[in-house]
Amino acid sequence: MAFVNIKNLNYQYPLTKTPALRDINLQINQGEFISIIGANGAGKSTLCYALAGFVPHFFKGEFSGTIEVAGVESNKSTLEEWVLNVGLAFQNPFNQISGAKYSVFEEIAFGLENIGVPREQMKSRVEEAMQLTGISHLADRSPYSLSGGQQQRLALTSILVMQPKLLVLDEPTSQMDPIGTREVFGVIHKLTQNGMTVVMVEHKVEWIANFATRVVALKDGSVLLEGKPNEVLTSDALMESGFGVSRYTSTAREAKKQGLWKKEKLPVTLSEAAEGFNSK
Amino acid sequence: MVSSFAILLLTTHPSELMSDLTRRGLPAQFAYVIISTLQILPQMQAKAQTIIAAQRSRGLDTESTFIKRVSSVVPLVGPLVFGSLVEVEERAIAIEARGFTSQKQKTSLHEISDRTIDKILRWIFTLFVIFSITLNIWLS
Ligand SMILES: Nc1ncnc2c1ncn2[C@@H]1O[C@H](COP(=O)(O)OP(=O)(O)OP(=O)(O)O)[C@@H](O)[C@H]1O
Numbered sequence A: 001m002a003f004v005n006i007k008n009l010n011y012q013y014p015l016t017k018t019p020a021l022r023d024i025n026l027q028i029n030q031g032e033f034i035s036i037i038g039a040n041g042a043g044k045s046t047l048c049y050a051l052a053g054f055v056p057h058f059f060k061g062e063f064s065g066t067i068e069v070a071g072v073e074s075n076k077s078t079l080e081e082w083v084l085n086v087g088l089a090f091q092n093p094f095n096q097i098s099g100a101k102y103s104v105f106e107e108i109a110f111g112l113e114n115i116g117v118p119r120e121q122m123k124s125r126v127e128e129a130m131q132l133t134g135i136s137h138l139a140d141r142s143p144y145s146l147s148g149g150q151q152q153r154l155a156l157t158s159i160l161v162m163q164p165k166l167l168v169l170d171e172p173t174s175q176m177d178p179i180g181t182r183e184v185f186g187v188i189h190k191l192t193q194n195g196m197t198v199v200m201v202e203h204k205v206e207w208i209a210n211f212a213t214r215v216v217a218l219k220d221g222s223v224l225l226e227g228k229p230n231e232v233l234t235s236d237a238l239m240e241s242g243f244g245v246s247r248y249t250s251t252a253r254e255a256k257k258q259g260l261w262k263k264e265k266l267p268v269t270l271s272e273a274a275e276g277f278n279s280k
Numbered sequence B: 001m002v003s004s005f006a007i008l009l010l011t012t013h014p015s016e017l018m019s020d021l022t023r024r025g026l027p028a029q030f031a032y033v034i035i036s037t038l039q040i041l042p043q044m045q046a047k048a049q050t051i052i053a054a055q056r057s058r059g060l061d062t063e064s065t066f067i068k069r070v071s072s073v074v075p076l077v078g079p080l081v082f083g084s085l086v087e088v089e090e091r092a093i094a095i096e097a098r099g100f101t102s103q104k105q106k107t108s109l110h111e112i113s114d115r116t117i118d119k120i121l122r123w124i125f126t127l128f129v130i131f132s133i134t135l136n137i138w139l140s
Protein backbone atom coordinates (compact mmCIF):
# COMPACT_ATOMS: atom_id res chain seq x y z
CA MET A 1 0.00 0.00 0.00
CA ALA A 2 1.44 3.34 -1.05
CA PHE A 3 2.10 6.01 1.55
CA VAL A 4 0.01 8.57 -0.31
CA ASN A 5 -2.89 7.27 -2.33
CA ILE A 6 -5.05 9.55 -4.46
CA LYS A 7 -8.03 7.79 -6.02
CA ASN A 8 -10.41 9.19 -8.63
CA LEU A 9 -10.06 12.71 -7.27
CA ASN A 10 -12.37 15.31 -8.79
CA TYR A 11 -12.83 18.81 -7.47
CA GLN A 12 -14.58 21.98 -8.55
CA TYR A 13 -14.38 25.33 -6.72
CA PRO A 14 -17.68 26.95 -5.72
CA LEU A 15 -19.21 29.26 -8.34
CA THR A 16 -16.97 27.97 -11.12
CA LYS A 17 -18.03 26.18 -14.29
CA THR A 18 -15.12 23.82 -14.90
CA PRO A 19 -13.46 21.34 -12.54
CA ALA A 20 -10.03 22.29 -11.22
CA LEU A 21 -9.05 18.61 -10.78
CA ARG A 22 -10.29 15.77 -12.98
CA ASP A 23 -10.03 12.11 -12.13
CA ILE A 24 -6.58 12.20 -10.57
CA ASN A 25 -5.00 8.89 -9.58
CA LEU A 26 -1.59 8.97 -8.00
CA GLN A 27 0.40 6.79 -5.63
CA ILE A 28 3.43 8.08 -3.78
CA ASN A 29 5.84 5.95 -1.77
CA GLN A 30 7.49 7.00 1.44
CA GLY A 31 10.69 8.98 0.83
CA GLU A 32 9.83 9.99 -2.74
CA PHE A 33 10.40 13.53 -3.99
CA ILE A 34 7.61 14.23 -6.47
CA SER A 35 7.71 17.33 -8.58
CA ILE A 36 4.49 18.70 -10.06
CA ILE A 37 4.63 20.80 -13.20
CA GLY A 38 2.07 22.30 -15.56
CA ALA A 39 0.95 25.54 -17.18
CA ASN A 40 -0.91 28.33 -15.34
CA GLY A 41 -4.28 27.15 -14.11
CA ALA A 42 -3.43 23.46 -14.60
CA GLY A 43 -4.51 22.71 -11.03
CA LYS A 44 -1.13 22.40 -9.30
CA SER A 45 -2.01 24.60 -6.32
CA THR A 46 -5.42 22.96 -6.03
CA LEU A 47 -3.77 19.54 -5.84
CA CYS A 48 -1.50 20.88 -3.08
CA TYR A 49 -4.51 22.18 -1.18
CA ALA A 50 -6.21 18.81 -1.60
CA LEU A 51 -3.17 16.95 -0.23
CA ALA A 52 -2.96 19.38 2.68
CA GLY A 53 -6.70 18.99 3.44
CA PHE A 54 -7.72 22.57 2.59
CA VAL A 55 -9.72 21.09 -0.26
CA PRO A 56 -12.43 20.22 0.79
CA HIS A 57 -12.17 21.40 4.42
CA PHE A 58 -11.38 25.08 3.74
CA PHE A 59 -12.35 25.58 0.10
CA LYS A 60 -15.84 24.14 -0.25
CA GLY A 61 -17.21 23.03 -3.60
CA GLU A 62 -17.75 19.68 -5.27
CA PHE A 63 -15.33 17.04 -4.13
CA SER A 64 -15.28 13.34 -4.96
CA GLY A 65 -12.74 10.55 -4.70
CA THR A 66 -10.32 9.93 -1.85
CA ILE A 67 -6.92 10.99 -0.59
CA GLU A 68 -5.15 8.74 1.87
CA VAL A 69 -1.94 9.55 3.71
CA ALA A 70 -0.42 6.87 5.97
CA GLY A 71 -3.67 4.93 5.80
CA VAL A 72 -5.95 7.79 6.89
CA GLU A 73 -8.50 9.40 4.58
CA SER A 74 -8.65 13.21 4.45
CA ASN A 75 -12.43 13.18 4.08
CA LYS A 76 -12.85 11.27 7.31
CA SER A 77 -10.50 13.49 9.25
CA THR A 78 -10.85 17.08 10.44
CA LEU A 79 -8.55 19.79 9.08
CA GLU A 80 -7.19 20.24 12.58
CA GLU A 81 -6.02 16.61 12.70
CA TRP A 82 -4.94 16.52 9.08
CA VAL A 83 -2.51 19.44 9.26
CA LEU A 84 -0.52 17.53 11.86
CA ASN A 85 0.34 14.90 9.24
CA VAL A 86 0.70 17.01 6.15
CA GLY A 87 2.72 20.24 6.16
CA LEU A 88 2.08 22.93 3.55
CA ALA A 89 4.29 25.82 2.49
CA PHE A 90 3.77 28.09 -0.48
CA GLN A 91 5.02 30.85 -2.71
CA ASN A 92 5.00 34.07 -0.79
CA PRO A 93 7.07 33.77 2.39
CA PHE A 94 5.75 37.08 3.70
CA ASN A 95 2.16 35.78 3.87
CA GLN A 96 3.26 32.70 5.75
CA ILE A 97 4.65 34.65 8.67
CA SER A 98 2.01 34.69 11.39
CA GLY A 99 2.45 38.39 12.16
CA ALA A 100 1.90 37.59 15.82
CA LYS A 101 5.52 37.02 16.73
CA TYR A 102 8.51 39.27 17.09
CA SER A 103 11.41 36.90 16.72
CA VAL A 104 12.25 33.96 14.47
CA PHE A 105 12.37 31.65 17.49
CA GLU A 106 8.88 32.71 18.65
CA GLU A 107 7.55 32.45 15.11
CA ILE A 108 8.66 28.83 14.83
CA ALA A 109 7.19 28.05 18.26
CA PHE A 110 3.78 29.53 17.24
CA GLY A 111 2.50 26.22 15.80
CA LEU A 112 3.66 24.28 18.85
CA GLU A 113 1.87 26.72 21.17
CA ASN A 114 -1.28 26.22 19.12
CA ILE A 115 -1.27 22.46 19.54
CA GLY A 116 -0.36 22.64 23.20
CA VAL A 117 3.18 21.28 23.25
CA PRO A 118 4.71 21.71 26.74
CA ARG A 119 7.24 24.54 27.05
CA GLU A 120 10.29 22.35 27.74
CA GLN A 121 9.74 20.26 24.60
CA MET A 122 8.98 23.37 22.58
CA LYS A 123 12.45 24.84 22.96
CA SER A 124 14.30 21.71 21.94
CA ARG A 125 11.99 21.10 18.98
CA VAL A 126 12.45 24.66 17.72
CA GLU A 127 16.22 24.42 18.07
CA GLU A 128 16.32 21.09 16.26
CA ALA A 129 14.19 22.41 13.38
CA MET A 130 16.34 25.54 13.04
CA GLN A 131 19.45 23.42 12.83
CA LEU A 132 17.92 21.33 10.05
CA THR A 133 17.21 24.38 7.90
CA GLY A 134 20.35 26.26 8.91
CA ILE A 135 18.73 29.32 10.45
CA SER A 136 19.87 28.92 14.07
CA HIS A 137 21.88 32.14 13.80
CA LEU A 138 18.70 34.09 12.99
CA ALA A 139 16.79 33.01 16.13
CA ASP A 140 16.56 36.48 17.68
CA ARG A 141 15.96 38.45 14.49
CA SER A 142 12.58 39.87 13.55
CA PRO A 143 10.88 37.71 10.89
CA TYR A 144 10.35 40.87 8.88
CA SER A 145 14.04 41.74 8.76
CA LEU A 146 15.04 38.61 6.83
CA SER A 147 15.88 38.16 3.15
CA GLY A 148 13.42 36.28 0.91
CA GLY A 149 15.42 33.06 1.05
CA GLN A 150 15.75 33.32 4.82
CA GLN A 151 12.02 34.03 5.22
CA GLN A 152 11.17 31.04 3.09
CA ARG A 153 13.46 28.85 5.18
CA LEU A 154 11.69 30.26 8.24
CA ALA A 155 8.34 29.25 6.72
CA LEU A 156 9.73 25.75 6.07
CA THR A 157 11.10 25.53 9.61
CA SER A 158 7.76 26.60 11.06
CA ILE A 159 6.13 23.70 9.22
CA LEU A 160 8.88 21.16 9.90
CA VAL A 161 8.76 21.81 13.63
CA MET A 162 5.24 20.33 13.53
CA GLN A 163 6.87 17.04 12.38
CA PRO A 164 4.67 16.30 9.36
CA LYS A 165 4.85 12.96 7.57
CA LEU A 166 4.35 14.54 4.17
CA LEU A 167 5.63 17.92 3.04
CA VAL A 168 3.71 19.78 0.32
CA LEU A 169 5.42 22.79 -1.24
CA ASP A 170 3.71 25.06 -3.76
CA GLU A 171 6.36 26.93 -5.77
CA PRO A 172 8.47 27.81 -2.74
CA THR A 173 11.26 29.28 -4.85
CA SER A 174 9.23 31.23 -7.41
CA GLN A 175 9.88 34.54 -5.66
CA MET A 176 13.47 33.76 -4.78
CA ASP A 177 16.64 35.02 -6.41
CA PRO A 178 19.25 32.39 -7.39
CA ILE A 179 20.79 32.50 -3.92
CA GLY A 180 17.42 32.06 -2.20
CA THR A 181 16.56 29.22 -4.59
CA ARG A 182 19.78 27.42 -3.78
CA GLU A 183 19.16 27.85 -0.04
CA VAL A 184 15.65 26.46 -0.25
CA PHE A 185 16.59 23.54 -2.52
CA GLY A 186 19.49 22.75 -0.19
CA VAL A 187 17.08 22.34 2.71
CA ILE A 188 14.62 20.24 0.73
CA HIS A 189 17.37 18.00 -0.58
CA LYS A 190 18.59 17.40 2.95
CA LEU A 191 15.05 16.59 4.10
CA THR A 192 14.54 14.00 1.37
CA GLN A 193 17.86 12.42 2.28
CA ASN A 194 16.54 12.09 5.82
CA GLY A 195 13.60 10.15 4.39
CA MET A 196 10.94 12.88 4.19
CA THR A 197 8.26 12.44 1.51
CA VAL A 198 7.97 15.65 -0.50
CA VAL A 199 5.52 16.87 -3.14
CA MET A 200 6.69 20.10 -4.70
CA VAL A 201 5.28 22.32 -7.44
CA GLU A 202 8.25 23.76 -9.26
CA HIS A 203 9.02 25.36 -12.60
CA LYS A 204 12.78 25.36 -12.44
CA VAL A 205 13.30 22.28 -14.61
CA GLU A 206 17.03 22.01 -14.10
CA TRP A 207 16.56 21.73 -10.35
CA ILE A 208 13.81 19.14 -10.83
CA ALA A 209 16.00 17.08 -13.15
CA ASN A 210 18.68 16.95 -10.47
CA PHE A 211 16.57 16.25 -7.41
CA ALA A 212 13.11 14.80 -8.08
CA THR A 213 12.52 11.05 -8.07
CA ARG A 214 9.42 11.43 -10.23
CA VAL A 215 7.67 14.18 -12.18
CA VAL A 216 3.93 14.57 -12.62
CA ALA A 217 2.73 16.94 -15.34
CA LEU A 218 -0.79 18.33 -15.02
CA LYS A 219 -2.88 19.79 -17.80
CA ASP A 220 -6.39 21.22 -17.39
CA GLY A 221 -6.77 19.45 -14.07
CA SER A 222 -5.72 15.99 -15.26
CA VAL A 223 -2.48 14.06 -15.13
CA LEU A 224 -0.90 14.45 -18.58
CA LEU A 225 2.35 12.58 -17.91
CA GLU A 226 4.03 10.85 -15.05
CA GLY A 227 7.49 9.29 -14.86
CA LYS A 228 11.21 9.75 -14.36
CA PRO A 229 12.29 13.42 -14.52
CA ASN A 230 14.25 13.13 -17.76
CA GLU A 231 11.51 11.11 -19.52
CA VAL A 232 8.78 13.60 -18.65
CA LEU A 233 10.80 16.78 -19.08
CA THR A 234 12.06 15.84 -22.55
CA SER A 235 8.87 14.28 -23.87
CA ASP A 236 7.22 15.57 -27.03
CA ALA A 237 3.85 15.54 -25.29
CA LEU A 238 5.09 18.04 -22.69
CA MET A 239 6.45 20.37 -25.36
CA GLU A 240 3.20 20.16 -27.29
CA SER A 241 1.22 21.00 -24.15
CA GLY A 242 2.86 24.43 -24.18
CA PHE A 243 4.85 23.97 -20.98
CA GLY A 244 8.12 25.90 -21.03
CA VAL A 245 10.67 23.10 -21.31
CA SER A 246 14.37 23.59 -20.69
CA ARG A 247 16.20 25.52 -23.41
CA TYR A 248 18.79 22.74 -23.53
CA THR A 249 16.04 20.26 -24.34
CA SER A 250 14.61 22.38 -27.16
CA THR A 251 18.07 23.13 -28.55
CA ALA A 252 19.02 19.47 -28.57
CA ARG A 253 15.67 18.51 -30.10
CA GLU A 254 16.37 20.83 -33.03
CA ALA A 255 19.97 19.62 -33.24
CA LYS A 256 18.77 16.03 -33.36
CA LYS A 257 16.65 16.75 -36.44
CA GLN A 258 19.83 17.90 -38.19
CA GLY A 259 21.87 15.00 -36.93
CA LEU A 260 23.92 17.10 -34.56
CA TRP A 261 22.61 15.43 -31.38
CA LYS A 262 23.62 11.79 -31.51
CA LYS A 263 22.24 10.46 -28.22
CA GLU A 264 18.84 8.84 -27.82
CA LYS A 265 18.08 10.75 -24.62
CA LEU A 266 17.58 14.54 -24.75
CA PRO A 267 19.22 16.72 -22.08
CA VAL A 268 17.52 18.87 -19.45
CA THR A 269 20.47 20.47 -17.71
CA LEU A 270 23.45 22.39 -19.03
CA SER A 271 25.89 19.67 -18.00
CA GLU A 272 23.86 16.96 -19.78
CA ALA A 273 23.77 19.13 -22.89
CA ALA A 274 27.48 19.88 -22.79
CA GLU A 275 28.30 16.23 -22.33
CA GLY A 276 25.98 15.18 -25.16
CA PHE A 277 27.33 17.72 -27.65
CA ASN A 278 30.90 16.80 -26.78
CA SER A 279 30.48 13.06 -27.25
CA LYS A 280 31.14 11.72 -30.68
CA MET B 1 -6.44 56.75 27.10
CA VAL B 2 -4.53 56.69 23.83
CA SER B 3 -1.25 57.56 25.51
CA SER B 4 -1.71 54.93 28.21
CA PHE B 5 -2.35 52.38 25.47
CA ALA B 6 0.84 53.51 23.75
CA ILE B 7 2.78 53.12 27.00
CA LEU B 8 1.37 49.61 27.37
CA LEU B 9 2.49 48.68 23.87
CA LEU B 10 5.93 50.21 24.29
CA THR B 11 6.70 48.60 27.63
CA THR B 12 5.11 45.19 27.20
CA HIS B 13 6.45 42.56 24.87
CA PRO B 14 3.53 42.04 22.46
CA SER B 15 3.85 38.25 22.46
CA GLU B 16 3.76 38.23 26.24
CA LEU B 17 0.76 40.51 26.18
CA MET B 18 -0.96 38.11 23.80
CA SER B 19 -0.16 35.00 25.84
CA ASP B 20 -1.30 36.72 29.00
CA LEU B 21 -4.56 37.96 27.51
CA THR B 22 -5.40 34.51 26.15
CA ARG B 23 -4.51 32.96 29.49
CA ARG B 24 -7.02 35.34 31.06
CA GLY B 25 -9.72 34.12 28.72
CA LEU B 26 -9.52 36.36 25.66
CA PRO B 27 -10.21 34.11 22.64
CA ALA B 28 -6.96 33.34 20.78
CA GLN B 29 -8.49 34.58 17.51
CA PHE B 30 -9.12 37.95 19.10
CA ALA B 31 -5.66 38.30 20.52
CA TYR B 32 -4.23 37.26 17.17
CA VAL B 33 -6.13 39.95 15.28
CA ILE B 34 -4.91 42.64 17.66
CA ILE B 35 -1.26 41.63 17.66
CA SER B 36 -0.98 40.82 13.97
CA THR B 37 -2.62 44.10 13.02
CA LEU B 38 0.02 45.92 15.03
CA GLN B 39 2.71 44.15 13.06
CA ILE B 40 1.17 43.95 9.63
CA LEU B 41 -0.04 47.56 9.44
CA PRO B 42 3.46 49.04 9.10
CA GLN B 43 4.11 46.48 6.34
CA MET B 44 0.93 47.58 4.58
CA GLN B 45 1.95 51.21 4.92
CA ALA B 46 5.26 50.38 3.32
CA LYS B 47 3.40 48.67 0.50
CA ALA B 48 1.12 51.69 0.03
CA GLN B 49 4.24 53.84 -0.25
CA THR B 50 5.60 51.52 -2.93
CA ILE B 51 2.35 51.66 -4.87
CA ILE B 52 2.24 55.46 -4.58
CA ALA B 53 5.81 55.68 -5.84
CA ALA B 54 4.99 53.35 -8.72
CA GLN B 55 1.84 55.26 -9.68
CA ARG B 56 3.61 58.59 -9.32
CA SER B 57 6.39 57.50 -11.62
CA ARG B 58 3.63 56.90 -14.17
CA GLY B 59 2.50 60.51 -13.80
CA LEU B 60 0.01 60.27 -10.96
CA ASP B 61 -0.61 63.54 -9.15
CA THR B 62 -0.41 63.15 -5.39
CA GLU B 63 0.73 66.58 -4.37
CA SER B 64 -1.48 69.37 -5.80
CA THR B 65 -5.10 70.35 -5.01
CA PHE B 66 -7.28 68.44 -2.57
CA ILE B 67 -9.68 67.09 -5.22
CA LYS B 68 -6.82 65.90 -7.35
CA ARG B 69 -5.20 64.23 -4.40
CA VAL B 70 -8.38 62.48 -3.37
CA SER B 71 -8.96 61.20 -6.87
CA SER B 72 -5.38 60.07 -7.00
CA VAL B 73 -5.99 57.75 -4.05
CA VAL B 74 -8.41 55.71 -6.17
CA PRO B 75 -5.78 53.83 -8.21
CA LEU B 76 -4.09 52.99 -4.92
CA VAL B 77 -7.05 51.25 -3.41
CA GLY B 78 -7.32 48.46 -5.98
CA PRO B 79 -3.87 46.93 -5.63
CA LEU B 80 -3.82 47.48 -1.87
CA VAL B 81 -7.25 46.03 -1.07
CA PHE B 82 -7.25 43.17 -3.56
CA GLY B 83 -3.67 42.38 -2.71
CA SER B 84 -4.66 42.33 0.95
CA LEU B 85 -7.64 40.04 0.40
CA VAL B 86 -5.46 37.45 -1.30
CA GLU B 87 -2.92 37.89 1.45
CA VAL B 88 -5.53 37.44 4.15
CA GLU B 89 -6.67 34.16 2.60
CA GLU B 90 -3.10 32.93 2.29
CA ARG B 91 -2.29 33.94 5.82
CA ALA B 92 -5.42 32.20 7.08
CA ILE B 93 -4.29 29.01 5.36
CA ALA B 94 -0.75 29.41 6.65
CA ILE B 95 -1.73 29.77 10.30
CA GLU B 96 -4.34 27.05 10.04
CA ALA B 97 -1.62 24.79 8.64
CA ARG B 98 0.14 25.45 11.92
CA GLY B 99 -2.74 24.33 14.08
CA PHE B 100 -4.19 27.75 14.86
CA THR B 101 -7.75 26.44 15.12
CA SER B 102 -6.72 23.44 17.18
CA GLN B 103 -9.15 22.74 20.02
CA LYS B 104 -6.29 21.71 22.29
CA GLN B 105 -5.36 23.83 25.29
CA LYS B 106 -2.69 26.20 23.98
CA THR B 107 0.67 26.52 25.69
CA SER B 108 3.04 29.45 25.70
CA LEU B 109 6.74 29.77 24.97
CA HIS B 110 7.08 32.61 27.45
CA GLU B 111 6.50 32.08 31.10
CA ILE B 112 4.46 34.99 32.38
CA SER B 113 5.27 35.90 35.91
CA ASP B 114 2.48 37.40 37.95
CA ARG B 115 4.12 38.20 41.26
CA THR B 116 2.44 39.50 44.39
CA ILE B 117 3.82 42.96 43.73
CA ASP B 118 2.14 42.90 40.28
CA LYS B 119 -1.17 42.01 41.89
CA ILE B 120 -0.86 44.78 44.51
CA LEU B 121 0.05 47.35 41.85
CA ARG B 122 -2.91 46.26 39.76
CA TRP B 123 -5.26 46.89 42.70
CA ILE B 124 -3.69 50.26 43.42
CA PHE B 125 -4.06 51.32 39.80
CA THR B 126 -7.63 50.13 39.59
CA LEU B 127 -8.49 52.15 42.69
CA PHE B 128 -6.65 55.11 41.21
CA VAL B 129 -8.70 54.91 38.00
CA ILE B 130 -11.97 54.70 39.95
CA PHE B 131 -10.84 57.58 42.13
CA SER B 132 -9.95 59.86 39.23
CA ILE B 133 -13.17 59.11 37.37
CA THR B 134 -15.21 59.89 40.51
CA LEU B 135 -13.22 63.04 41.05
CA ASN B 136 -13.85 64.05 37.45
CA ILE B 137 -17.61 63.56 37.72
CA TRP B 138 -17.74 65.24 41.11
CA LEU B 139 -15.83 68.30 39.88
CA SER B 140 -17.87 68.83 36.75
N1 LIG C 1 -10.14 30.09 -4.81
C1 LIG C 1 -10.57 29.77 -6.05
N2 LIG C 1 -11.86 29.92 -6.39
C2 LIG C 1 -12.29 29.60 -7.62
N3 LIG C 1 -11.53 29.10 -8.59
C3 LIG C 1 -10.22 28.92 -8.34
C4 LIG C 1 -9.66 29.24 -7.05
N4 LIG C 1 -8.35 28.95 -7.07
C5 LIG C 1 -8.09 28.48 -8.32
N5 LIG C 1 -9.21 28.45 -9.09
C6 LIG C 1 -9.30 27.95 -10.47
O1 LIG C 1 -8.94 26.58 -10.49
C7 LIG C 1 -8.12 26.26 -11.61
C8 LIG C 1 -6.80 25.70 -11.16
O2 LIG C 1 -6.10 26.69 -10.44
P1 LIG C 1 -4.74 26.45 -9.67
O3 LIG C 1 -4.47 27.65 -8.86
O4 LIG C 1 -4.80 25.15 -8.97
O5 LIG C 1 -3.70 26.36 -10.88
P2 LIG C 1 -2.11 26.33 -10.86
O6 LIG C 1 -1.70 25.19 -11.70
O7 LIG C 1 -1.63 26.37 -9.46
O8 LIG C 1 -1.75 27.68 -11.60
P3 LIG C 1 -0.53 28.69 -11.39
O9 LIG C 1 0.59 28.19 -12.25
O10 LIG C 1 -1.06 29.99 -11.88
O11 LIG C 1 -0.20 28.73 -9.93
C9 LIG C 1 -7.97 27.57 -12.40
O12 LIG C 1 -8.92 27.54 -13.44
C10 LIG C 1 -8.31 28.63 -11.39
O13 LIG C 1 -8.90 29.75 -12.01
Ligand SMILES: [Mg+2]
Pocket (backbone or CB within 6 Å): A044, A045, A046, A170
Ligand atom coordinates in the same frame (compact mmCIF):
# COMPACT_ATOMS: atom_id res chain seq x y z
MG1 LIG D 1 -0.51 27.77 -8.32
